[in-house]
Amino acid sequence: SQQGEEDPQALSIQEGENATMNCSYKTSINNLQWYRQNSGRGLVHLILIRSNEREKHSGRLRVTLDTSKKSSSLLITASRAADTASYFCAALSSYKLIFGSGTRLLVRP
């Protein structure tokens, strides 16, 4: 399967805590992207990290990429109830985005 794997499948944390999600992929990539999906809605792009980058920040988001291990992680700091959503990594390989199966994040108020 070309699908990426995400870990954990589900995560429940208290507001204010940090949330870390991990992603592994199988192919060589051009870049790796993270998306967010609110329940029953379309996906929204969060952040992109290129294959020659190791870490990237955007607001409360921090993404790391380890191409030798074919893995990435997304850290959301100081989580809020509004961060409750599903989060997907997507590896860009040639012309296609290959999505992981997602992590469902619940942030309890």
Added chain:
Amino acid sequence: DVKVTQSSRYLVKRTGEKVFLECVQDMDHENMFWYRQDPGLGLRLIYFSYDVKMKEKGDIPEGYSVSREKKERFSLILESASTNQTSMYLCASTTSGLPSSYNEQFFGPGTRLTVL
């Protein structure tokens, strides 16, 4: 504000019916995509198009076809709907350029299709 719209949020069809799902983007993007999303499987690419009248098969094209007559519109067609095509269908678009420079994809809100 960039926008990708899909013709229906919810759709219920019967087995054997021909189903059309429409997607329109207003960003002048060359590339458009159709995905289906099923629990535990993430998003899987059905078809994509990098130009008007051009189309390429994705990972799961069987049972589907597409049409791209105008740049802004990309249609997904289920020739004869079956119950295993019950799913969430998501359309997306992105700018052109070298595949290696593809940036974010912009997604529509999705169509939840139920085939009875």
